Amino acid sequence: MNYSAFCFSVFGYSQKKGTKKSVTIKPKTEFVAELMAKMTLDEKIGQLNLPTSGDITTGAANSSDVAKNIEEGKVGGLFNIKSVEKIKEVQKIAVEKSRLKIPLLFGMDVIHGYETTFPIPLGLSCTWDMKLIERSAQIAAQEASADGINWTFSPMVDISRDPRWGRVSEGSGEDAFLGSQIAKAMVKGYQQDDLSKNNSILSCVKHFALYGASEAGRDYNTVDMSRIKMYNDYFPPYKAAVDAGAGSVMASFNEIDGIPATGNKWLMTEVLRNEWGFKGFVVTDYTGIPEMIAHGMGDLQTVSALALNAGVEMDMVGEGFLTTLKKSLEENKVSIEEIDNAVRLILNAKYDLGLFQDPYKYCDVKRAKNEVFTSANRLEARKIASQSLVLLKNEKQVLPLKKSGTIAVIGPLADAKENMAGTWSVATNMDKSISLIAGIIEVAGNETNVLYAKGSNLDYDASFEEKATMFGKTLHRDDRTAAALLAEALKIANQSDVIVAALGESAEMSGESSSRTNLQIPQAQKDLLQALVKTGKPVVLVLFTGRPLVLVQENETVPAILNTWFAGSEAGSAIADVLFGDENPSGKLTTTFPRSAGQIPIYYSHKNTGRPLGNTEGKFEKFKSNYIDERNEPLFPFGFGLSYTTFDYSNLKLSSDKMKFDGKISASVDITNTGNYDGKEVVQLYTRDLVGSVTRPLKELKGFQKITLKKGEKKTVTFEISVEDLKFYNSDLEFVAEPGLFEVYIGTSSDAEKKVSFELNK
Template sequence: MSYTNPNLPAEERAEHLLGLMTLEEKAGQLIQPFGWQAYEHRDGKMTLTESFKEKVAGGGVGSLYGMLRADPWTGVTLATGLSPREGAEAVNTLQRYVLEHSRLGIPVLIGEECSHGHMAIGATVFPVPLSLGSSWNVELYREVCRAVALETRSQGGAVTYSPVLDVVRDPRWGRTEECFGEDAYLISEMAVAAVEGLQGESLQSGGSVGATLKHFVGYGSSEGGRNAGPVHMGWRELLEVDLLPFKKAVEAGAVSIMPAYNEIDGVPCTTNTELLEDILREAWGFEGLIITDCGAIEMLASGHDVAEDGMDAAVQSLEAGIDMEMSGEMYGKYLVDAVREGKLDPALLDRAVRRVLTLKFRLGLFEQPFADPDAAERVIGSKAHQELARQVAGESIILLKNEAGVLPLSKTAGTIAVIGPNADAGYNQLGDYTSPQPPAKVATVLSGIRSKLAAEPERVLYAPGCRIKGDSREGFEAALACAEQADTVVMVVGGSSARDFGEGSIDLKTGASKVTENAWNDMDCGEGIDRVSLTLSGVQLELIQQVHQLGKPVIVVYINGRPVSEPWIDEHVHAILEAWYPGQEGGHAVADILFGDVNPSGKLTVSVPKHVGQLPVYYNGKRSRGKRYLEADSQPQYPFGFGLSYTEFTYSGLKVEPEVIAAGETAIVSVDVQNTGGREGAEVVQLYISDVASKVTRPARELKAFDKIKLAPGEKQTVLFTVGPEQLQYIGPDLRPVVEPGAFKVLVGKHVNDTLSTDLTVRG
C-alpha cells in the first residue's frame, strides 16, 4: 500500500499519506495563501517569490487562492498579469517547485473564482448569475459551467468558489448580482446544473473542477441588506428555503462548501456545529471539504467577538468542522502551537487534513498536477465560448415594457441616439468578480448597435450624458443635442460593479475616454456596496426626463446588478429592457433583442418593487404579511417570473390527473400553451403550488416546476409536470418534511400573478 498507487481508493491513499506527515506538514495542508503573492511577473518572466519558497520549506502549502486572479484587489493588471498560456506555465512552474522541494511531493490545490467565468485575464466573461438565472434555461447554464470548468482546469485551477446559492431577500444587498434570485426551487435547479457542469463525469478530467457551494447559509437574508450582517431566521425557514439549494447540490455531488460570514441567531456560520456537523455532515452525508471565506476566522475574534484571540478563533473553527482557511492567516499562525500546547485535539487536525488529501486524490492531482498550456491557449476565450456567452445573454434579457410595439427597431430606417453612462462602458456591463479585459474584447451596447447598422454608421449617434454617480450635468447639453437629431433614443443606464481598473474616465461632452490622475469610480453595486435605495444613482433619472421632453420614443436599457425602482421611468418611457450585467457579449445580445434578431424570453427571478419602502417584496412571503401601506399597495412593479415577448402565448386546458392522490403518490399536470402571435418565441411555463390550509403558516404560492419551450407562430404544445411529495411537502411542526392531507391549488401560467388554477386533493 502506497499513496502513490493510483489504483487504490482516494480514502486509503489519504490515510497512508497522513500517517507519514509531520505536524507542520499537516498544518500546511490546511492553509490557502493568496496565489498572486506567490509569483512575480516582470518583462514577460515569471519567478516564484522568496516568501512562497519559505512557506514551502516551513511545512508546505496545501492550496493557493486565486493564483490566476487579476483585479484591483490583487493589484494584478493587464500589464502585469498572465495570459492564458503564461498562466498555465506559471502553475506548472509552481507545482514543479513544490514537488521537488517538499518531502512528500504533495501537489498544491489551486482554487479560483468562477462566478460567471474564470476570473483570469483572457477568460470568457459570461453574464452574472442574476442574469443567468433570468434565462430559466437550466440546460444552457449547464453548458456555461462546462465551458467555465474547461477554461479554468486548462490553466491549472482545480477548484472553483462557485456557485453562489444565496436566496435574495433584500436587493439593496450589493451581492444580489451574484445570486440566481429570490426563489429556493429555481436556485436549486441551477445549483444542480452548476455542480454537474463544473464537475463533469469525472473530477480527474482535464475539463472538470470541484464546485464549492457558497455561502452556507442565510447570507442573502442579512439585516437591512447589509453585507455579512446578522440573520434573524427560524429553523423552519432555514430548512425549507435557504438550505434547500445546498441540499440539492450536495446530493448532486458537490465536493466543497464555504460557510457564510454572517451569524444566525447569534451563532457565526464559521463555528455553527448544528449546520456544519449535524445537518451537513450527519443528515446529508457530505464528505467533502469545508473552506472558510477570506478572513472569516479572524472575524470570530474581531467582529463577532465570540473568540478571545486568534488562537481561540482557529481552534473553535477547526473543532466546528472547518478544514481549510482561505488566506491561511489564523491556521498558519496558530494550529501547530495549539496542538503542542494541548489546546487542540490532534485527531481533529488529522480529520481536516484527511479531507484535504482525499479531495486532492479525487481530483487526480497526484497523477496530473500540471496544466496544459496548449489547451489553455486554445480553449480560453474561444470563439465557441464567446458565442455561448452571447446566446445565454440573449436568453436572459427581460422585456419589461413595450408600449405600442416600439420594439423591435427597424434596421432599414431611422436614426438612433444611444445615450447614457452605460452605453459604451465595457467594465460596467461585466459585473463584480471580473478580471481586467482588453477593451476590444467587450461588446458594449453602442458597439452592438453599430454592428447592426455597420453599412450606415451615420444612423447611430452617441453621447454619455452623465456618469453613474455624481451630480455633474456637463454632458446634458451634448446628450440632448444628440437626442434631438434622432428618431429613437436608447437610454443605457443602471449601475456599475466595476472596480477601479485604472481605465480613467469618459469625457461627458465628447464621449471619448480620458485618463486623469484620479480615475472616476462609478461603483454602486458589488460586494460590500450595499444601498439604502433602489433608485438610479446620480443624475441619470434627470437625464432621462429631459430627453423624454423632446417627444421622441425612448427605450431604457438597464445594465445593473440589482433591481431598479423608478416609477417615473415605468410610467413614461416607451420600452424597458432589463439586461442585468450581461457579460462580454452583452452589447451584441442587447442589440439582438432591440432589432428583433432574438425574441426576448428572459423572466424576472427577483420581484421589482415600486418603492424601496415595500421591502421585503419577494413573491413567496407568508399570507399574513399584510395587504397594503397607507401610501401604496404591497404589490411589486414587476412580479416574479414576469417578462414580455414580441409574440403572444395563450394558456388553456389546465388539468390534474388524478385529482385525488395519497400522500406518497404523484399526479400529472398538463396545460396547453399556444403561440398566438406572429413570431417564433420561447416561453417559460411556470407551475406554482398553494397549500389551502396547513398546520404551519405557508406562503400563498411557491414555484415548484418550470419548463422553457420554443414555439413557432400558431404552434401549440402540451406541457406536462409531475406533482408529488417533493412539490407538496413542507417543514412541519416537528421540523420534518410532511405532506398533509387536504386541498391544494395547482397554478400554471406566465408569471406568479398570471396563472390558470385547478384543484388537487391529498386524501387522508
C-alpha cells in the same frame, strides 16, 4: 470515476529532472492513509492553510515569500493566481522541493465564466434554462482548467429577498426551488460528474449559510431567523448542491443563532455532514477565522480552535490554523483526530482531481492557447446572454428596432466595455468586451445611422462614482458640466428616429460590499432620461443593473424597458441582437422588483396575515395589512418577463382531483403563440397548500418548462405532481406532506390566476 476501487499506473515527476516516470497509485483510502503516516504535525497543519498568491510573478516564483512556505509544507493551496505558466512554476515548488511533494490546489473566483464571461449569476438565472446554465459552467471549467485552475469558489446559491444587499447579483434570486435546480446545474457543469477529466474543476458551494438574509441588506451583517424558515426557504439550494456532489463548501461571514457560521458546529457538522451526508471539505471565506475576533468570540487561537472543532477544514488567508493549532493541540483545545480528519478530506480532494497522478495535469500550455476565449465559446456566451435579458415594458411595440433610420445611443453605460462583464469577473479581459454602442453598430448594419453621446456621468457626485467603478471598471468620467453633457445628448436625440438610453448601475454598484439604501437609478441619469422623454421621440431604456431597482417613474414615462443585467463579455452584441429582433427576449425575473425600498423584503412566496388586504389591492383599508403611503404589490413580480410575441394560456386541467401519497397526478395547459413572432415562453407551475400544521406560503414554484413556439403554434404543456412536490419542513423540522386541499396555478409569472384544485389523501 471512483478512484478508491482500484490501483492504476500513473505518472509522477522526478525531483531532479522534472521528467515523467511511471508509478503506481494505491486506492484512495490506503494512499491517503500512508501519506498521512509520513506527515509531521507541521505538514498536516500546512495542508489546512490557503493563502493568496501574494507576490508571485512569472519567473520569480522561487523567490516569493509564499514559495518558502510551500517548500516547508505549510501551504495546501493557493488562490488568485492566473496563467498556466505561473501555476506550473508554483506547482513545481510543491512537488519537487517540499519534503513530501504534495501538489497544491489552485483556486479562483470563476463565478460566471473565465475569460469568456457570461451574464452575472442573477442574470443567468433569468434564462430559466438549466441546460444553458450548466453549459456556461462547463465552458468556464474548460477555460479555467486550461489556464491551470482546478478549483472554483462557485456556485453562490444564497437565497436573497433584499435587493439592498449587493451580492444579490451573485445568486439566483429569491426562490428556493429554482435556486436548487440552478445549484445542481452549476455543480454538474463545473465537475461533470468526473473530476478525473482535465477540463473539470472542483466546485465550492457558498456561502454556507443564510448570507443572503443579512440584516438591512448590509454586507457581512447579522442573520437571525427561525430554523423552520432556514429549512424551507434558505437551505434547499445548498442541500441540492451537496446532493449533486459538490466537492467543497465555503462558510459564510454571518452569524447563525449567535455563533458565526465559520465556528458553528451545528451548521457545519450536524446539518452539513450528519443530516446531508457531505463528504468534501469546508473552506472559510477570506479571513473568516480572524474575523470571528471582531464578532466577540475570542482571540485568534480561540476562534481557530472553534472553527476546526465546528467542522472547518481549510483556513483562507487568516493563518489562524497555521499559527495556533499546534499550541491548541498541546493544550487539548483541539484533538489530533480533528486535525487528521481535516487533512484527510483535503488530500482526498487532491486525489479525486488526479493531482497525485499528475500534479501538472492542468498545466498544458497548448490548452491555454487553444481553449480560452475562443470564437466558439464567445458565440455560446452571446446566445446565452441574449436569453438572460428581461423585457419589462414594450408599449406600442417600440421594440424591436428597425435596421434603418437614425438611432441615438445615449448614456454613461453606452460606451462602457469595462462594465459589461459585471461584478466578480476577475479573469475577464475588459479590453475585449463588447460595449453596447459597438454591438449596436455591428448588428444594425450599414443602412442604420448610429449617433452617440454620453449624456451624463454615472452620478453627479464624483466621489460616489469612484466607489462604484473600482477594479478598473472606469466610466471615464467626463469633466464637462452636466448642462453641456445634456445639451450634446439632446442635439443628437433631436436628429434621431429613436433613442436608446443606456442607463443604470455601473458594474461595481452591485456585488460584494456594494450595499445600497437607494435603489433608484442615480439622479444624474434620471434627469437625463426624463429630458430625453420630453423630446417626444420613442425612448428605449436599456437598463444595466446587478439587482432589482425601483423603476416607478421610468415605468410610467418610458415606452420600452429592456433589463440587461450585466450580460458578460459579449454583452453589447447580445443586447443588440435582442433590440433588433434577431433574438426574441425570453428572460423572466427571478427576483421581485419593488415599487419602493420601503417594501423590502418583498417576494412572491410570502404568507398570509390574519388581516390580509384581499381583493382591494391598491386601495388603503384601515386595520388591514397594508401601507398608508404605498401599494402592497411589487412593480414587477417574480417570474415576469415580456416577449415580442404574445402567449395565450387555456384549458388548464388536472388528470384527477384526488391524489394518494403513493400516487401522482398531472397538470396540463394549452399555450398558443398569438403574436407575430416566433418566441420562447417559461411556463410556470405554482401550488398552494390551503391548510397546514404550520402556516404555508400563498404560492410556491414547483415546476417550470421553457418552450419554443412558432407564430400561431399551440402546444400542451404537462407537469407531473407527486407527494415529494408537496413536502415541507414542519415545526419539528420533519420533511412531510400533509393531507388536504391544494391549489395549482399555471401561468406566465407568479401572478398566475388560472387555477385548479385537488385533494391529497393517505
